[in-house]
Amino acid sequence: MDAIRQALRVAQQSIAPVTGTTAQFTSLGTLDSTIRSYELALDTVTPLTAASTATDLHAQLQSTHSTISDTNKQHYIALNKLSRAIDKRFPVSAHDLIDPSLFSSDTCTRALDNVVLDYLLRAGYADVAHVFAEETGLGMPEQQAHLYAKLGALCHTLAHGTLQPMLEWALAHREALRVRESPLEYLLFRQTFLNIMRGQASGVSLAPAQTKSRTNISAAYHYGRKHFVPYLGTHLNEIQRLFMLLLYVPEFHIDAAGASLQPPPSTEALLSFVPPLYRSAVTSLSTSYEQIAEQLYADYCALAGIPQRGPLQVSVDVGANIALRRIIKARSVMKDSKNGWSQADELPIEIPLPAELQFHSTFLCPVSKEPGTENNPPMMLPCGHVLCRDSLTHVARGVRVKCPYCPVESNAKDALRLYF
Known part of the structure; x- marks a missing residue:
């Protein structure tokens, strides 16, 4: 898709000089100028100037023709590149792969x-x-709509740099997050600490203090001492670096919400005070917010019982971005070799999926070397070894089964189906 986007940008740039109002030379502008020159010549030409006027008009017409031809040539070259990029990405039409009866039933x-x-x-x-x-x-579905609306509201506040609503949600679900071993609460405390230190906090309730004595250094120090204690066993090194930052950043007054009373120093200004060892905490502001957003999304979906990836997103990611090109290519190869798909419920090739799109394990029978299916599921013998049902039937002698991997014999009815 990157090649298509690049070709599209080139095509748009080739069109811009033609349609742009600020361009000095455009196809329409050049053509209008030539027409005006001809109209002016018709009004002012005399027998004495006819020859020179005709020569000048002919030269201008040739120049106009050359300008328009060059512009059109650049435009069509860009369109041809875009067309080739699309054809390269989608070499064969996918219409033949679509079952006409698909989604025809009400279900x-x-x-x-x-x-x-x-x-x-x-x-x-x-x-x-x-x-x-x-x-x-x-x-x-009102309950589902409410869950998604709540998630959207939390993400919206994060996009505007406000962490307090998310922190309140994390504290309300602290026990469930601890069971998941989620770092969300610590990430929020860490980011709030950094925001106070930079004078960019929003909606934070700081400890009471005189306005004249409340500075970014003192407020961040007390905030860290209050909230970082439970994480000393797991994040001690990072917490130590955070407190060390307070020795180097400039000190300035802040309000009760953690915002600077004057324009806070820029990132570049802060970096000039901070040693290289501690600069990553200052420069990774956007990365930290992205990490918080990803962790919040994962934790919220897990606690709410909704999938982290929607079914439509999974279908597009797997189907359009991964499987479609491989299936089209395999279909083309099989068509050239005059072979067809032997089964309607399986693909002719394996589709490699990234780890985040693998939702369950696939059992491979150690005897037949075939993957388990609904019709041939994995079965566990009393000894603990597992093989597919067809292999179990094959190695059975009547009702007795001898495990192919240990000397234990058992009854075939004692085998249990496993679900992965």
Whole structure:
């Protein structure tokens, strides 16, 4: 997709000089200038100047023709590059892969509508989701809509640099986050500490102090002493570096919410005071917010019982970005070799998936070397060894089964199905 985006930018740049109002020479401007020159010549030409006027007009016409031709040439070259980039990305049409009967039944159509509705709620398009639910007759899932709305509100406050609502949510779910071993609460305390130190905090309730004596250094110091104690066992080295920062950054007065009373120093100004060992805490502000957003999203979805990745996103990521090109290529190769798909419920090739898109394990039978399926699931023998059901039937002698990996014999009925 990067090649397509680059080709599209080149095409847009080739169009800009033609349509731009600030360009000195444009195709339309040059053509209008030539027309005005011809109209002026018709009004002012005399028998004595006819020859020279015709020569000048001919030269201007040639120049106009050259300018327009060059502009069009650059434009069509850019369009051809864009077309080639698209063809390279999608070499073969995918229409032949689409089953005409797909989503023809009411059950499938309703499932697709639910996926779209989930995406609209997840993306924060609540108004569009209500209209969509009404027109499709699905009905609005109020509990699901509320969960997504709450998540959207938390992410919105984070985008505006306010951490307090998220910190309140994390404290309200402290025990559940500890069970998940989530670092979210510590990340929020750390970022608030840094924001106070930089004079860029918002909505923080600092300890009471005289306005004249409240500075970024003292406020950050007391905030860290109050909130970092539970994390000394797991983040001691980083906490020590955070407190060491207070020895180097400039001191200035802040208000009760942690914001500087005057324009706070820029990142470049702070870096001039901080040794190289501690500069990462100053320069990683945007990265820290991204880390907090990712952790919040993961924790919120886990506690709310909703998938972190929506079904529509997973389908597009796996289907369009990973599987489609490989399936088209495999189909082309199989068509050239006059082979077809032997089974309708499986793909002719393996589709490699990244770890974040692998939601369950795949069992490979150690006897047949075949993956487990619904019709041939993994079965665990009483001795603890596992093999697929077909292999179990193959090695059984009547009702007795001898494990192929140990001397234990057992009854075939005692084998238990495993779910991965």
